[in-house]
Amino acid sequence: MSKCEQCIVRQLNSLNSLSKEELIKISSCKTSRKIKKGEVIFDEGEHLNGVYCISDGVCKVSKMSSNGREQIIHLVNKGDILGERSLISDEISNLKATAINDMEICFIPRDEIIKDLKQNSDFSMNVLKDMALSLKNADNLIVDMAQKTVKQRLAEMLLNLNEKFGSNIDNVLNIHLSREDIANIIGTATESAIRLLSEFKKDEIISLKGKNISLLDTQKLKKIAQGF
Amino acid sequence: MSKCEQCIVRQLNSLNSLSKEELIKISSCKTSRKIKKGEVIFDEGEHLNGVYCISDGVCKVSKMSSNGREQIIHLVNKGDILGERSLISDEISNLKATAINDMEICFIPRDEIIKDLKQNSDFSMNVLKDMALSLKNADNLIVDMAQKTVKQRLAEMLLNLNEKFGSNIDNVLNIHLSREDIANIIGTATESAIRLLSEFKKDEIISLKGKNISLLDTQKLKKIAQGF
DNA sequence: TTTATAACATGATATTTGTCAGTTTATGCT
């Protein structure tokens, strides 16, 4: 099994402030796991007895509304940590995590992380900063959901996907989402999301080939996102 | 000037895990301030060089959307801490805080808190838990904003106000908000908020006398909030 | 390849919500 202290993924997240000894300790008790596309990593109401460090792949983190519709809160990428919120408050999870494509993830048991949080103040400050950033992003999302139209949110989401996952030489986004997932990110009906994508395509702001989306005019997308 | 180690308000928030010595130190460098209703405590883009501990009164924490409308993210009550997010990430504030009624607040400088965060792991764990809770609430709000109708959100907000601020013997909510603030909490136009309040009143779910709102049928409100 | 199933797409229509315009009521100030 590969070792945490040599893992490149680790450099990307708050685990990078751990000492070599702490990493070796974590390495010895972590478990690695492969997840198939569509598989549920954990569901709402489950007790997470640790955190996941994403070695490869992408998953969606979502919550069911009382109306019976799924809302995707955010996407978690390679190098990100998953489940820290529930770890810290030691509650059952309020969110569900589902693989968007095939993944490889490492599970680190709760006690190990908690011990390091108490002993290593650099680490706990780093986790605090992570949480502070998540909170800022969440606040921004609240404002967008409450105040922006679906069209604005779609434009903004496309820009965010480009930012987070990048695109290849032909401007095709490196992430492939179903239309339903897109709708569940921006909080609208699948049909509405499809309609607006078609409209963007007609206006030559994006191009569509199945799940391949490429951004042709990011300037225009930015303007739409801001309400023009 | 009153002393932190004797302050009752402190018991309510994460400062309660500080030692007597740490509290005395904080007490010596804190400053107390009175804020008038409507006054801005800090604005978006300002650098907060510390946190505020609310001794008395209520303020709204909001953000301007690019559409030019204010979205209220949450209300901060007596006993709560204000500004910890910006403190931890050491960034300019992304939010604005405005007094809803006359307030009394204590300002604690950044360096003092940061020092304690690094030295006192109980305290930093407590702050982590606070942030984790805020994050959970933010996630729930995202789902509500994205998936629920304005009517559902209004019903839910009324229940939340009752939960957080309580009501007097006649079921009148202990908090008085303008119709505009109510609209900015649930993310709708002021006219829509007024219309729905009138509808609730007509249906005898609430009663209205100016800014005095009383909840007559919380069961029905709960059902509406959940989509029936 | 054929076939079954799910995903994608589009039109028609209903519902929700925002906007504008105007009226009434409350509030603060001299």
Next chain:
DNA sequence: AGCATAAACTGACAAATATCATGTTATAAA
């Protein structure tokens, strides 16, 4: 008290969005 201003309210209409129905295309399994 009287006046000026802001807040609360109501109606009419327009715009945004959801829902339902139905057709088409992609995908996976036999």
